[in-house]
Amino acid sequence: MSAAKEQEETKKLTLVQAVQDALRTEMELDERVLVMGEDVGRDGGVFRATEGLLDQFGPERVMDTPLAESGIVGTALGLAVAGFRPVAEIQFMGFVYPAINQLFAHVARFRNRSRGRYPLPMVVRMPYGGGIHPPEHHSESYESLFLNTPGLKVVVPSTPTDAKGLLIQAIREEDPVIFLEPKRIYRAFREEVPSGAYTIPLGELRVAREGSDVTLIAWGAMSRVVLEASEFLVKDGVSAEVLDLRTLNPLDLDGILESVRKTGRAVVVHEAPRNTGFGAEIATLIHERLPLELEAPVARVTGFDCVFPFPMTEEHYLPTRDRVIAAVRKTLDF
Amino acid sequence: MSAAKEQEETKKLTLVQAVQDALRTEMELDERVLVMGEDVGRDGGVFRATEGLLDQFGPERVMDTPLAESGIVGTALGLAVAGFRPVAEIQFMGFVYPAINQLFAHVARFRNRSRGRYPLPMVVRMPYGGGIHPPEHHSESYESLFLNTPGLKVVVPSTPTDAKGLLIQAIREEDPVIFLEPKRIYRAFREEVPSGAYTIPLGELRVAREGSDVTLIAWGAMSRVVLEASEFLVKDGVSAEVLDLRTLNPLDLDGILESVRKTGRAVVVHEAPRNTGFGAEIATLIHERLPLELEAPVARVTGFDCVFPFPMTEEHYLPTRDRVIAAVRKTLDF
Amino acid sequence: MPKTIIYEAMTEKLEILAPDGTVDEQLLPPLSQEEVLGLYRDMLTLRAFDDKALKLQRQGRMGTWASTLGQEAAQAGLAKNLTRADWLAPTFRESGLMLLFGVPAVNQYAYWKGDEAGSLFPEGVNCLPPSVPIASQLLHAVGIGMALQKKGSDGVAVGFGGDGSTSEGDFHEALNFAGVFGARTLLYVQNNQWAISVPFKRQTAAGSIAQKAHAYGIPGLQVDGNDPFAVYAGTKAALDHIRAGKGAYLVEALTYRMQSHTTADDHTRYRTPEETALWAEREPVRRTRLYLEKKEWWDEQKEAALQEELAAAVEGWVKELEARPAPKPEDMVAFMYQEMPWHLKEQYEFLKAEVKR
Amino acid sequence: MPKTIIYEAMTEKLEILAPDGTVDEQLLPPLSQEEVLGLYRDMLTLRAFDDKALKLQRQGRMGTWASTLGQEAAQAGLAKNLTRADWLAPTFRESGLMLLFGVPAVNQYAYWKGDEAGSLFPEGVNCLPPSVPIASQLLHAVGIGMALQKKGSDGVAVGFGGDGSTSEGDFHEALNFAGVFGARTLLYVQNNQWAISVPFKRQTAAGSIAQKAHAYGIPGLQVDGNDPFAVYAGTKAALDHIRAGKGAYLVEALTYRMQSHTTADDHTRYRTPEETALWAEREPVRRTRLYLEKKEWWDEQKEAALQEELAAAVEGWVKELEARPAPKPEDMVAFMYQEMPWHLKEQYEFLKAEVKR
């Protein structure tokens, strides 16, 4: 973490509070920063990520928009072109589909299309992932879509400290950033988070736990599940290294390879469906680049290839500690 | 190929003519089949895939729609629910993004959401891929998006005979099918295509060439590039087996594994960007399932992780025979 | 600067039963006493159905619930005009209408409790499963309406949305396709003034939703959505038009969401008590009862009897709900395709085996 | 059944210069002779620019080209009202307008020849690169218009679409956002009657595009798009309204696409010769020349001199085009992000090395 400004003070914050703190901090420092989306104003966001911002910064900088995701992203693009730095919210990742045309046909392409004239300093925030027992379309993990489509940076914090530092960095980027917030752990725990502005560079993974027998690779809420598994594995004498990717694009491939070179084994864990998920890309990169160092094929623990289920069975959908442990064992026994 | 009706006659057709023949054949047999999309009527489609259908079947069955992809797919869903079997055209795959919400939030989910009550017998046809030197957004290969999102079948023919048999089967499926037509080879060659109705089952790859040293895996226009590479490799004494996947979901994994078990080596080739492309999934499946049989890591030859370029450099984007040959050599030398 | 007028039109609003229980006799639709009492009963049924769900939710026996409190007239008034030949493409806000259309209460409770199988409705009930992506359902209703037109059916498809839904691109594409293809479709918007925390005036600069019909060459009408007679008469006129083969129709029912958006929301964060109090006076059940009492068709005793009957019905629904078998985890992959391909078979077996352990 | 009228809609059309060259003196905007001749010159410039591109395409020296033949008034009339503070969000059909706005011809020829670098326009020309996904550009213009409003700028953003674009969801969302946020945006639709092969009457059941403004609470106006005076006066009124801070405006210019959709299309498949002949009589250059000749501001000699001058200009553009260095293949990955991440660096090096071989 490269603190832009040395800060002694900290505050105990949840992940969603850290998001809010990041927005407020950056809006105070840079008046080009705008917040926009459905219910982000008076309501403060359905998860309270933008709470208090309307009162502090007024309706010109905190805009409740009409209910239209393509409109949100398309106008955010225009605002970015004309000198603002919009942070748009998609209320749930499950509702990003109507914005896909603007995101993929324009946001991801604008710098290239204009040969560098119009970079797009804009962030699209989305709460994502399962675990909160909501109705349909509120639990999805579509990161794969954003990774197969070139031109977007994709960031996923899994701790309050990372959330704040990564979000401030995302806002300062000259490239558009998809910022995925694991809503399952929005309020799972608090952490001392530095006050004031600091940034965490995109493209650097965090070693959440050092280990030597196997590398566990995850992001978002799955980082916590994997960490839990690694703690459990200690009892079995298995030393797992846990990598929290933090940024999915650009990927910290060096960080991954360094770890797998050491451990010789890897398990990738994600909530999204398995088929053509990002787990496949990571596994393939490792196989391509460390063919002789690997002692077992890279294993995947993922969501199933189905629609995210309704609350009564959703806990069976999400990768669990035990599924991760089973995959590790299989990898070790290979 | 399981001929539904024994047919002696054949006609020499290009791939796009075979598509048109399939539509006409099935519309004659089943009056529930409708064709709809932008310019599919009077114009006969910008590639002539629906030529003559309006005259033969009238405007109730061949519908020029307003210019709105979400509208096309969303109303096709309603037509399918109410007893028709719509075949909707998206003019170019580059314009499918506005329909993503209808495709992913609804078409892919309807059978599951209604616990089987509303299967959706509908086909969404899209010309796709590069090689025709058009303006932006006319060359894309987004198959990955459709594979990470469960609930759609994805079919890609690469010969006229397959195109007709697979399209008729797609129309007869009780599940929604994304039918990708490699426009680069729409008119590349002609083939004797059986007259009348016949079907090719989804989920079965075609061994386009038998070989023993390496397995080349491709689909769509890349099948031709790979075949060309395999012919060239013969001169070097390399015997490549060429698999034309034909269906990407469901995938004929058994067919792939059978071949790789024999050859011990595989190269996957696709036009789409590399990152989180379907090549990664195929490579991972092979690594997961044949860890001990593989003699080299599965290689990928793909498009680059960028926007599909404008005509003056597009030939450098698409995988070429020489790139495939280089990948094969590297795999053999491993 | 003088120019040619190329388009001139207007948009009307229909109101019959005022909040104080008085009616415009001229506009009153020819309903028998029995029919009027039926409408009242329907509204109370919806209220009981809704109220129970809210209670179950508070007790942790139900998932998120989207209340229809205050929207009973907007739903019952339309339901009365529908037949078995008709089709519904509902959102999450149509639970009351669905109930009256024949979707069993237990299915709906199961859906909201978190069991997909709730959405498997009985044969013959032409109602799509409710779905959440705003405005997208309208296109399905237009597609079905196109199908009904092609088949020469008597049916009409009804597509639903809220005031918020009118901002989405799909609202536009639906109305435009409906106009172009002369779909047998009623586009029905319950303008309950709020889209979660966003008030209608921030949703569009247009003064009404009904006037949006001018963009599509189809008729549009606004009705007082808290007035069962206006809803009934207005949607009847629209449905008659559609059934006569004259094409699609947009009806806006002006109503009010008296509860929070769903049980996951707290409307006091963004609405004033004055506003909610104002609309409490305009709510549909109260005014209908005032009307019935003026007519001497109703009294305290009848009310008590009906409430008792409804309470029993509701308890029955809850029993049905709680008697349902728990959904099987492996079913999450079982309905994706007609047959499970190999990868889903593997996942199905995995889930089954894991549960057994 | 009588009801309250809640909205009265009316939409107007502006026509000044008739196909026979006569004008409505009352409506004629106060333009000097020089200005009128400037408009004529602009239109001929666009025609020469377009005509050359079509010829280059036929000779295989240019890629696909989307002709503006017949739409010169619709583009030149608007361009005359624009300043350097304004912004354009064009589609593929605005090449003429872009030229007059300051986007060099060579950039546009390079773009259509298939070189991305064509879209890097000179500093100070506030024009986004043209883009192809229909209707999506309108939202960008609304976002820019929102920005201009926030900044208190004098500028206006202009978003473009054709008749076909009005069917897309983004058209709707753009107009709705423009209304809600009071964006400094002109939504400008060139209704050239055709979206490839689909005639306007199959695009919407509404009789005009201008009337669609009623759905969004913003003003709408139709102008004869083949009449440079009507386009000029109509868009001036709209821009004055927007510049005065009164919010967004929709203008529909009724015109005709005289060529095929692009050089990849053959319009004789779906249009009758009668129709194209009818519109040939209504095309803008012809009527303007008739007017100028009546005024005795123009003659054969002046015409010949101008044509010669334009021919020379066009040849200059072609020379510039052909003098451009060929685009480098590795540049396809170089502009994706501010800095190339490792995977793009690898791909960049691969492409560079491969070309060298």
Ligand SMILES: Cc1ncc(C[n+]2csc(CCOP(=O)(O)OP(=O)(O)O)c2C)c(N)n1
């Ligand atoms: C496409 C989409 N975006 C966002 C949401 C989240 N969301 C659920 S309901 C709602 C508000 C809906 O308002 P309205 O259309 O007025 O219907 P109401 O809830 O008032 O019945 C929002 C924003 C969604 N379900 N779908």
Ligand SMILES: Cc1ncc(C[n+]2csc(CCOP(=O)(O)OP(=O)(O)O)c2C)c(N)n1
């Ligand atoms: C989203 C999208 N769908 C389809 C296309 C293919 N397409 C290109 S131009 C065109 C017709 C456009 O018609 P209109 O909006 O009237 O503009 P015009 O070409 O007449 O200027 C179509 C269908 C596209 N570019 N974008």
Ligand SMILES: [Mg+2]
């Ligand atoms: Mg509402």
Ligand SMILES: [Mg+2]
């Ligand atoms: Mg047009």
